[in-house]
Structure formats: C-alpha cells, structure tokens
Amino acid sequence: MKNGLILFLLCLILFACQENNNIDEEKERVETLKNKIVSLSDSELIDQEWDKIIVDSIRVNLASELSKYFRKAGDSSNFYKWNARFYKASSLQGNTIHTGDAYWDKASFNSARSKLDSAYYYFGKGLEIYNELDIESRKASMLYGLASVQLELKNYLGSEVLAIENLKLAESLEDLSRIYKCYNLLGIIHNNLKNYDTALDYHSKALDVARELSNDYFIILSKNNIAYLNQEHGYYDQAITVSEEALAYxxxxxxxxxxxxxxxxxxxxxxxxxxxxxSSTILKTMKESRRIRDSLNDIPGLAVGDIHIAEYHIAHGNLRKAKAILLELIETTKENENAADLMTALELLGKVDSANSQKYLEERIAISDSLIDIERKTQNKFARTQYETDKVIATNQELTSEKKIIILTSSVGFLVISLIYFIVVQKTRVKKLRLEQAQDKSNEEIYKLLIAQQNSLEEGRRLEKNRMSKELHDSVLGKLFGIRFLLSSLNSMSGQETEQQREKYLKDLEETEEEIRQISHDLQDKNEVFQSSFYQIIRNFLEDQNNIYSFRIDLHMETGTVDLNVIPISHKINIFRILQESIFNIQKYAKATKACVRITVDREEKNIFLEVEDNGLGFNVKVTKKGIGLSNIEDRTKEMGGSFKIISHPSRTLIKVIIPIQNEI
Incomplete structure (x- = not known):
C-alpha cells in the first residue's frame, strides 16, 4: 500500500514536470512564430505560415500575441486581421477566457482611436463572457472600460454608476491598483460635474491608496489631479502648494x-x-514644459501649454506675441481635430484682436454648432449600442439566474442529507465537549486546592521567617553584644582572674556559634518544606508529560527578580491551563519530536512571556479555524489583560502569550 502510494506520487510529479516542459516549449514556439510573421511583409507568406499551424492552443496564443503586438504598434490593418483570427480560434471551443480577451483587445483599440460606440459594444461583449465564466478581475477591467467610454461621451452620471459598481468589485477583490483607478476616475467625473468637494474627496482617497501601494507614479498623478482641481475652481494658492509638494516628493x-x-x-x-x-520664472517654466512635451510628441499637451503661454503674454501686455502663438495654434488644432482647444484659442484671439473679434466669434459659434450636431449623432448611435449591449447583459443574467435555480434545486436534497448527518455528528461532539468541560472543571478545582496548599505553605514560610528574625535579634544578637562589651572591658586588665573570665566569654561565643548553626539547620529544613512552589508545579507537570507523551519537552524558566509565586491565583490557574492546553494540542495534532516551554520576563520586568514551541507539522493560521482549545487560550489571555499570538509553518509552531505584571506582584 505504502509503495503504491509512493509510485503514484512519483508519476504525478513526473507528469507535472512534463506538463511544465510542454508549456515552456509551446511559449518558445509561439514567440518564434510571432517574430517570423512580424518580419514578413508578404501577406501570402503570412497566410501560409498561419495555415501550417494545426495545434489549436498555438493558433490561439499566436493570434493573441500578434493582436496585442499590432494594437500597441497602432497598426489598424494588421490588428483587425489578427484580432479576428484570435477571436475565431478562441471561439471554436465556445466562450473562453481567450474570447473575452479578444473583445478586450478590440475594445481598447477602438477606445484609443475615439471610436467610442464600438469600444462600448466590445467592452460589453467582453463583460458578457467574463460574467458567464465568473472571472471577477476581468469583469472589473471591462467595467472600467465602459465607465471610461461614458466619461469620454460626457455621460457623467452613467459613468459614475459604472465606476461605483467597478469600485465595489475591486474592493471585494482587495485589488488596490483597481481601487486607486476607480477613485481617480470618480474624482475626474465629479470635477466635470463641478462638484468640487466630492471630486476632492475622491482624489484624496486615491492619494491615500497610492501611498498604501507605495506607487510613486500614482502619488504624483493624484497630487497633480488635486492641483488641477483647485486650479479649475479658482483656488490657485492651494493648487500652487500641492504642485510644489508633488515636485518635491x-x-x-x-x-x-x-x-x-x-x-x-x-x-x-x-x-x-x-x-x-x-512672475519672474513663470514663462521660463511654461517653455520648459513645452520643450518636454514636444520631445514626447504630446500634441494635446502642447496645445494646452501654448494656450497658457498666450495667456501669459496677454496678462503682460504682449498682445502681438500672444496673437502669433494663437494663430499658429488654431492651424495645429484644426489639423488634429482638437475642437476644445480650438474654441479656447478663438476666444482668446477675440480678446487680443478686437478688430476681428466678430469673425472669431462667428467661427466659434459655427464650431460649437458642429460639435453639438456631432455629439448628438454620436450619442444617438451610442444609445443604440448601449441598449443592445445592456440587452445582451440582461439576457445573460437571466440565463445565469436559471442556472442558479437548477443548481440550487439539485443541491437541496444533498443539503438535507448533509444537515441530518451534521446534527448527528454535532450531538456526538457536544456530548464529548461536555465531558471535556466537566474534566476541565474538575482539573481546575484540583489545581485551586494545590494553589491553596501552596498559599498555606507560603504563609508558614512567612511566620517561620518572622520567628527566626526574632530569635536572631533577641537571643543571638543580644548575647554577641554582651560578650563583645565584656571582652572590651578586659582589654585594660591582666592577671589570672582576667584570663579565666576571657575563657568563660570565649565558651559563651562557642555556645552562640552553635545556636546560629542550629538556626541555620532549622532554616534549611523549613526551606525543603516550601519547595512545592508554582515553579515546582510547572516542573512536575512537564516531567509527567515527558513520561506520558512520545516527544521530549524542555523547560527554560528565567524570571529575574519577579517571583511567580506571588502573582494572583487567577493568573497562576490561567498560565497552568494555557500550558496544559498547548502541550495537549502538540500531542494531538503536531506529530512533533520535541517541544520547548519558556517562561521569562522582559528586561524592564513589566511583562511575563509564556512561549510553547514545537517542531511539528504546523498549520495555516489564516485558514485554520480556532478550535475550543485555542479559543480558551485566547480567552484566558484576555482575562489577564495580555496578548496572544500564533506563528506556524512546517517544522515550527510557536504559541506566545504576553501577560502584563500587575502592581501587586
């Protein structure tokens, strides 16, 4: 039986190793094919290479890699071609995670090119797949995409609903990066809605999460968003402070x-x-920003920067320079179809060039009307797409609900049987628990008797010490004082009579010495009576366990000037019971070969440390539920106002209890 199990495990390990080798080989082949196809320019040769591949998994992974490659490269033609192949290859076996990924790639590509209706549709299709597969992390990505599209279309309320739904999902996943992005998105939404306080609250929450992540880029981005928010609402001093903090970070x-x-x-x-x-550095700073944006080919950023530079020249009376910048900006924004910045440039030109202000106003009105018409058409088209997407999602939810009902119905019978079994088992456990509790109560009563006996012995020790003190003071010290006084009086005398008196006093000293020796023997005999202290109770208990159990228990006690014999009785009982329960758990679960009990105090002698360590199997502290034994240990620790901690991993489990030393000790 044992040999068969070992053989099975060896086969399993070999299979896993072979599987990993196959995966690595497949990845290498996909990477090789991708590089080869990217290097080809002839579409016929590319199609031939594709047709040669007969392994489905390689076709799926290759199409996925090429789809991502051309999406990042911005190659529309090749992207759509390989994305279609990716979707087709992944759909052969029904909806899979790869099918959802194909939708994600297509949605992201369209979103980046402002094809918002298509982006929304494909984000919705991806969400449908991930809902069906119940993949929470990818569902969150799709929801974020949908919310971002709504924001671009200025449907701020719709975007907010999706962002909050996404935030709840991110929180359930405990994904701080997603939580940060949701807070950031909600801050931008409410800034557009002119809700300053709400926007500031969301951006501040995003900054807190960024700090928790220790993500420098997120921290700088959030500080910039807060600065921009203050700038937008006219709080320029606050905007300056936050911007300077971000730069100094x-x-x-x-x-x-x-x-x-x-x-x-x-x-x-x-x-x-x-x-x-x-004012002395403003223009220099703006020009530095423009140089950086120009090197990065940041077209929207250049437009914003030029508007700011033009405003600077207007504020300082250099209207000719401002006009030249704005005229050049108008041509650039027209080429890039940047309507918002074009409208701003025309508005500023109307202020600079009063002679042509009417012309610029008319041009602004024409652009505004055109934008409204385009926005209306886009929103109508988007509304149809949104309706179709929402309808698909609703249908999928209905199917999911039906599936849940079927699963629920088929599970009821099993649950009923399980419940009956559970009740029977639970009754047995309750009966066993009651017996254990009765035994515990009996043990505790016995221990209280031991403690009472110990206290009686300690009281006897105190009385005996008092008696010995009186004996020494009243008898021995009195005699010694008298003899010393008489001897000193003989120092100035001589003669036979004096020598006789000295001999007499020396004999008295011998008698006093004998009396001291007798007192010392009495003390030694009495000390033997008091060896049955709390320390000894612990030693006796562990010696008994060493004789009973198969593992060795070592004891180390070092309490300095702190005497455990004088701690409250309730503390002694709790410490003893915690130690007893810990040793019992080692025997029952750990399969250890040795254990160590340490009772120490800290350097300041403010806390008692009780540590029980073993070299057994260990367990997962986060997963394993606390049984009655561990719960009792925790409760007893709390009774003493202390703290309780478990550290466990294979070959080591440590139970550590810290008990504050009370003032009366």
Whole structure:
C-alpha cells in the first residue's frame, strides 16, 4: 500500500514536470512564430505560415500575441486581421477566457482611436463572457472600460454608476491598483460635474491608496489631479502648494516620469500666473514644459501649454506675441481635430484682436454648432449600442439566474442529507465537549486546592521567617553584644582572674556559634518544606508529560527578580491551563519530536512571556479555524489583560502569550 502510494506520487510529479516542459516549449514556439510573421511583409507568406499551424492552443496564443503586438504598434490593418483570427480560434471551443480577451483587445483599440460606440459594444461583449465564466478581475477591467467610454461621451452620471459598481468589485477583490483607478476616475467625473468637494474627496482617497501601494507614479498623478482641481475652481494658492509638494516628493521625477513632470510644472506656472505669484520664472517654466512635451510628441499637451503661454503674454501686455502663438495654434488644432482647444484659442484671439473679434466669434459659434450636431449623432448611435449591449447583459443574467435555480434545486436534497448527518455528528461532539468541560472543571478545582496548599505553605514560610528574625535579634544578637562589651572591658586588665573570665566569654561565643548553626539547620529544613512552589508545579507537570507523551519537552524558566509565586491565583490557574492546553494540542495534532516551554520576563520586568514551541507539522493560521482549545487560550489571555499570538509553518509552531505584571506582584 505504502509503495503504491509512493509510485503514484512519483508519476504525478513526473507528469507535472512534463506538463511544465510542454508549456515552456509551446511559449518558445509561439514567440518564434510571432517574430517570423512580424518580419514578413508578404501577406501570402503570412497566410501560409498561419495555415501550417494545426495545434489549436498555438493558433490561439499566436493570434493573441500578434493582436496585442499590432494594437500597441497602432497598426489598424494588421490588428483587425489578427484580432479576428484570435477571436475565431478562441471561439471554436465556445466562450473562453481567450474570447473575452479578444473583445478586450478590440475594445481598447477602438477606445484609443475615439471610436467610442464600438469600444462600448466590445467592452460589453467582453463583460458578457467574463460574467458567464465568473472571472471577477476581468469583469472589473471591462467595467472600467465602459465607465471610461461614458466619461469620454460626457455621460457623467452613467459613468459614475459604472465606476461605483467597478469600485465595489475591486474592493471585494482587495485589488488596490483597481481601487486607486476607480477613485481617480470618480474624482475626474465629479470635477466635470463641478462638484468640487466630492471630486476632492475622491482624489484624496486615491492619494491615500497610492501611498498604501507605495506607487510613486500614482502619488504624483493624484497630487497633480488635486492641483488641477483647485486650479479649475479658482483656488490657485492651494493648487500652487500641492504642485510644489508633488515636485518635491521625488527629485528624479523629471527623468522617471517626464510627461507627468511637464504637466505638473505647466499647471504650477499657470496657477502662479493666475495668483500673480512668481512672475519672474513663470514663462521660463511654461517653455520648459513645452520643450518636454514636444520631445514626447504630446500634441494635446502642447496645445494646452501654448494656450497658457498666450495667456501669459496677454496678462503682460504682449498682445502681438500672444496673437502669433494663437494663430499658429488654431492651424495645429484644426489639423488634429482638437475642437476644445480650438474654441479656447478663438476666444482668446477675440480678446487680443478686437478688430476681428466678430469673425472669431462667428467661427466659434459655427464650431460649437458642429460639435453639438456631432455629439448628438454620436450619442444617438451610442444609445443604440448601449441598449443592445445592456440587452445582451440582461439576457445573460437571466440565463445565469436559471442556472442558479437548477443548481440550487439539485443541491437541496444533498443539503438535507448533509444537515441530518451534521446534527448527528454535532450531538456526538457536544456530548464529548461536555465531558471535556466537566474534566476541565474538575482539573481546575484540583489545581485551586494545590494553589491553596501552596498559599498555606507560603504563609508558614512567612511566620517561620518572622520567628527566626526574632530569635536572631533577641537571643543571638543580644548575647554577641554582651560578650563583645565584656571582652572590651578586659582589654585594660591582666592577671589570672582576667584570663579565666576571657575563657568563660570565649565558651559563651562557642555556645552562640552553635545556636546560629542550629538556626541555620532549622532554616534549611523549613526551606525543603516550601519547595512545592508554582515553579515546582510547572516542573512536575512537564516531567509527567515527558513520561506520558512520545516527544521530549524542555523547560527554560528565567524570571529575574519577579517571583511567580506571588502573582494572583487567577493568573497562576490561567498560565497552568494555557500550558496544559498547548502541550495537549502538540500531542494531538503536531506529530512533533520535541517541544520547548519558556517562561521569562522582559528586561524592564513589566511583562511575563509564556512561549510553547514545537517542531511539528504546523498549520495555516489564516485558514485554520480556532478550535475550543485555542479559543480558551485566547480567552484566558484576555482575562489577564495580555496578548496572544500564533506563528506556524512546517517544522515550527510557536504559541506566545504576553501577560502584563500587575502592581501587586
């Protein structure tokens, strides 16, 4: 039987190793094929390479890798081609995690290119797959995508609903990165809704999570968002303070996060301009931000920076320079279809060039009407897509509910049988528990009797010490004093009579010496009576356990000047019972070969430490539920105002109890 089990385990290990080797080989082959296809320019050769692959898993993984590669490269043609192959290959076996990933890739690609209706549709399809597969982390990603699309479409309330749903899911997953992104998104939503306090609250929560994550980029990003929020609402002094804090947080921010650095210093300079502070460095800072954005090809950032520089020149009366910047910006924003910045540039031009202000106003009105028309068409198209997506999700939820009802119905019978079995087992356990509790109560009463006996002995010790003290004081010390006095009076005398008196007094000294010796013997005899102390009770108990159990128990007691004999009786009982329960658990569960009991005090002699350690199997402290024994240990520790801790892993389990020493000790 034993040999058969060993053989089975060996086979299992060999199979697992072989499986890992197969996975590694497949990954290498997929990477090789990907590099080969990327290097090819002839579509026919690419199709030939694809057709050669007959293993389904390799086709799925290769199409996935190429889809991601061309999505990141921004190659629309190749992305759509390989994403379609990815979806088709993954769908052959029904909806799988790869099918959802194909939707995710397509949704992200469309979102990045502002094809918001398509992005929303594919995010919704991915959510449908992940709902069916019940993959919480990927469901959260899809919800975040849907909320982001709603934000882009300025459907702030719809975006908020999805963001809060996503936040709840992220919290259930305890995923701090997702929680951060949700708080950040909600802060942006409420900033757009002009809810300053709510937006600030969400951005502050995001900053707290970023600090918990120790994520420098998230911290800097949140500080910049808070600064921008204050700037948007006219709180320029607060915006300046937060921006300066962000810049001071990390000296290397310029090199590690150049885009964030450019945004930070531009916002700082603009807030200083509005607050009329630091005028000597504002333009220099704005130009530095523009140089960085230009090197990063940050087109939207360049537009914002140019608007800020133009405003600086307007504020300082350099209208010609401002006009030149704005005219160039108008051409750039038209090329990049950046309507929002184009509208701002036209508004500023109307202030700078009063002669043509009417023309710029008319152009702004025309662009605004065009934007409203485009937005209305987009929202109508989006509404249809959203309706279809929500309908699919609702249908999927209905099917899921039906499945749950079937599973629930089929489980009821099993639960009833399990309940009957549980009741029978529980009754047996209750009966056993009552017997154990009765035994515990009996043991405790016995121990109280032992403690009472000990207290009686201690009282006898105290009385005996008092008696010996009186004996020494009244008898021995009196005699010694008298003899010393008489001897000193003979120092100035001589003669035979004097010598006789000296001999007499020396004999008295011998008698006094004998009396001291007798008192010493009496003390030794009495001390033997008092050896049955709390220390000895513990030693006796552990010696008995050593004789009973198969593992060796070592004892180490070092309590310094603290005497455990004088701690309260309730503490002695609790310490003894904790020790008893710990040794019993080692015997019952640990399969240990040795254990060690340590009773010590800290350097300041403010706490007693009771530690029970063994070299047994150990257990998972987080997973394993506390039984009655461990619960009793914890309760007894709390009764003494102490703390209780368990550290356990294979080959070592440590129960550590810390008991504060009371003033009366």
């Amino acid at each position: 990390d000296d290397s921010i310029r090199f590690k996060y150049p885009a964030a650095y450019a945004k930070l210093i531009d916002n700082l300079a603009y807030s200083q301009l509005k607050a009329e502070r630091g």
